[in-house]
Amino acid sequence: MSILVVGSVAFDSIETPAGKRERCLGGAATYFSLAASYFTQVRVIAVVGEDFTAEQEAVLTSRGVDTRGIEHASGKSFHWTGSYLKNLNEAQTLKTELNVFERFTPQIPADYRDSEFLFLANIDPSLQEQVRRQMTAVRMVCGDTMNYWISGHAKNLARVLESLDTLLINDGEAKLLGGDPNLLCAARKILSMGPKSLVVKHGEYGATAFFGQRSAIGNGGAIAPFRSPALPLAEIVDPTGAGDSFAGGFFGHLASQPAVTLKAFREAMFYGGVMGSFAVERFGTDRLQSLTRAEIDQRFSLFREMSHLE
Amino acid sequence: MSILVVGSVAFDSIETPAGKRERCLGGAATYFSLAASYFTQVRVIAVVGEDFTAEQEAVLTSRGVDTRGIEHASGKSFHWTGSYLKNLNEAQTLKTELNVFERFTPQIPADYRDSEFLFLANIDPSLQEQVRRQMTAVRMVCGDTMNYWISGHAKNLARVLESLDTLLINDGEAKLLGGDPNLLCAARKILSMGPKSLVVKHGEYGATAFFGQRSAIGNGGAIAPFRSPALPLAEIVDPTGAGDSFAGGFFGHLASQPAVTLKAFREAMFYGGVMGSFAVERFGTDRLQSLTRAEIDQRFSLFREMSHLE
Numbered sequence: 096m097s098i099l100v101v102g103s104v105a106f107d108s109i110e111t112p113a114g115k116r117e118r119c120l121g122g123a124a125t126y127f128s129l130a131a132s133y134f135t136q137v138r139v140i141a142v143v144g145e146d147f148t149a150e151q152e153a154v155l156t157s158r159g160v161d162t163r164g165i166e167h168a169s170g171k172s173f174h175w176t177g178s179y180l181k182n183l184n185e186a187q188t189l190k191t192e193l194n195v196f197e198r199f200t201p202q203i204p205a206d207y208r209d210s211e212f213l214f215l216a217n218i219d220p221s222l223q224e225q226v227r228r229q230m231t232a233v234r235m236v237c238g239d240t241m242n243y244w245i246s247g248h249a250k251n252l253a254r255v256l257e258s259l260d261t262l263l264i265n266d267g268e269a270k271l272l273g274g275d276p277n278l279l280c281a282a283r284k285i286l287s288m289g290p291k292s293l294v295v296k297h298g299e300y301g302a303t304a305f306f307g308q309r310s311a312i313g314n315g316g317a318i319a320p321f322r323s324p325a326l327p328l329a330e331i332v333d334p335t336g337a338g339d340s341f342a343g344g345f346f347g348h349l350a351s352q353p354a355v356t357l358k359a360f361r362e363a364m365f366y367g368g369v370m371g372s373f374a375v376e377r378f379g380t381d382r383l384q385s386l387t388r389a390e391i392d393q394r395f396s397l398f399r400e401m402s403h404l405e
Numbered sequence: 406m407s408i409l410v411v412g413s414v415a416f417d418s419i420e421t422p423a424g425k426r427e428r429c430l431g432g433a434a435t436y437f438s439l440a441a442s443y444f445t446q447v448r449v450i451a452v453v454g455e456d457f458t459a460e461q462e463a464v465l466t467s468r469g470v471d472t473r474g475i476e477h478a479s480g481k482s483f484h485w486t487g488s489y490l491k492n493l494n495e496a497q498t499l500k501t502e503l504n505v506f507e508r509f510t511p512q513i514p515a516d517y518r519d520s521e522f523l524f525l526a527n528i529d530p531s532l533q534e535q536v537r538r539q540m541t542a543v544r545m546v547c548g549d550t551m552n553y554w555i556s557g558h559a560k561n562l563a564r565v566l567e568s569l570d571t572l573l574i575n576d577g578e579a580k581l582l583g584g585d586p587n588l589l590c591a592a593r594k595i596l597s598m599g600p601k602s603l604v605v606k607h608g609e610y611g612a613t614a615f616f617g618q619r620s621a622i623g624n625g626g627a628i629a630p631f632r633s634p635a636l637p638l639a640e641i642v643d644p645t646g647a648g649d650s651f652a653g654g655f656f657g658h659l660a661s662q663p664a665v666t667l668k669a670f671r672e673a674m675f676y677g678g679v680m681g682s683f684a685v686e687r688f689g690t691d692r693l694q695s696l697t698r699a700e701i702d703q704r705f706s707l708f709r710e711m712s713h714l715e
């Protein structure tokens with residue numbers, strides 16, 4: 096099944112304890128697409144500027160990602176500058192140059208409209224909603240957001256949340272959105288806002304899924320939370336894109352399965368962790384460009400061995 | 406098999422967002438013993454003062470814990486005063502009154518010497534070593550420590566570490582002891598100091614076990630880390646003793662098994678999380694006094710359901 100993703104395709108200038116890179120290919124939609132491309136067909140909606148070259152587009156197309164929905168606008172591409180020197184677990188944003196992203200109005204190519212899975216990456220919730228409303232036939236919608244939208248665009252975000260099957264955010268975002276320092280209480284509050292399920296990413300500690308009463312996969316009954324592990328790594332070269340890679344592995348696996356069952360959802364959590372663990376091993380999207388499905392499945396087996404009693 | 410534990414039996418005065426308690430029964434050996442008592446026979450070595458009543462001793466003996474090794478000294482019992490008002494994940498120590506603990510010299514009753522399992526709770530490493538040296542026939546030794554001993558008593562601690570099968574500490578302690586902010590690198594460093602395996606507790610995120618090359622349970626081969634979950638709880642009434650209860654469930658299960666296999670070790674990690682999750686549900690040792698084995702095994706099943714793909 097095809098996934099349609101809307102989000103940023105951008106340039107990142109990054110400094111981490113492992114080194115420094117200027118203007119690597121980045122953006123949530125880029126990381127998501129590359130990670131999901133190992134599982135299923137991916138179609139991207141984004142905007143780039145004149146500085147986005149054929150070589151950069153080929154990073155996506157060589158992985159089979161459909162880039163016809165990437166609009167080429169006059170001006171410069173979105174450029175994010177960040178540092179992880181103070182804290183590997185949280186990026187410090189040094190500069191955000193929105194450039195062409197400032198006037199982005201997502202256009203959905205006619206050929207994209209039959210996509211059955213929709214991922215709303217972390218962008219302005221009013222844009223997320225625009226895309227969501229036009230995709231009337233989708234089977235499953237996942238979305239991401241961040242503190243900036245939670246604090247400053249709550250009303251628009253609320254409309255997006257109502258229409259989500261799964262919200263994927265991190266601990267801090269969940270506690271802010273749920274208005275509670277206790278994760279379970281925050282999760283319950285968030286599930287009451289609309290999403291049928293919630294996946295909270297804990298970085299090096301894995302992730303937890305919470306399911307609401309409306310969750311289709313539970314046959315109406317209450318489902319216990321589900322915890323997936325993360326891989327202890329001796330070096331995190333570049334944490335950028337780990338969350339989007341998690342989302343790509345998660346949603347990519349779900350879209351590749353015959354049905355969204357609880358078993359498929361659990362496996363998807365593991366594949367999310369697997370893709371996140373690869374993403375941080377090298378700068379930018381380097382590692383996600385060069386994987387094989389065998390490497391992915393081998394690491395999936397390791398995740399299972401790391402967390403299962405037998 | 407019997408576990409011998411040496412550590413503190415004390416009074417705790419605790420303030421948490423859920424309320425306040427004065428002089429509840431506490432101490433690492435108390436939490437450990439109660440948690441382990443659901444799995445196997447436990448013998449305690451500790452010292453208490455004249456303020457320790459028969460009623461308090463009965464909390465332990467009514468769970469079948471052998472308290473003949475608790476020395477009754479003149480003076481007052483160890484008394485810890487702490488607060489979790491600022492941070493539920495980390496106690497703020499307001500007062501430490503060592504009292505009779507200041508002159509504690511562990512005496513091992515003759516009847517205790519055939520104990521096959523030894524737990525060295527968090528006390529002065531020179532006392533841990535004294536006990537360790539006298540218990541020459543033990544099959545497995547686990548130990549705990551804390552920042553105070555890591556920073557200020559490194560030499561004495563080093564001798565204890567050399568003799569441990571498993572060291573159980575939390576994230577911050579592991580990073581301090583290993584001298585590395587990366588958990589895997591810190592774990593490798595710690596394993597090079599002597600312990601055959603290391604269990605790092607992550608609070609609400611569960612725990613991770615790391616195994617050294619000397620680990621007897623791996624048949625000499627390298628063993629991947631193992632991650633066990635923690636239960637998302639809507640309310641943490643009192644975090645005091647969660648780590649010691651984890652240790653009690655962990656070691657209690659291992660001591661109850663015919664052999665310390667990798668499978669038993671993994672199950673022990675789960676039972677550790679289970680006992681920790683019960684401990685924090687009520688103030689002090691209240692919850693650990695009133696459990697049934699059926700409740701424990703039911704929660705073990707929940708931990709499995711929460712973390713296993715099928």
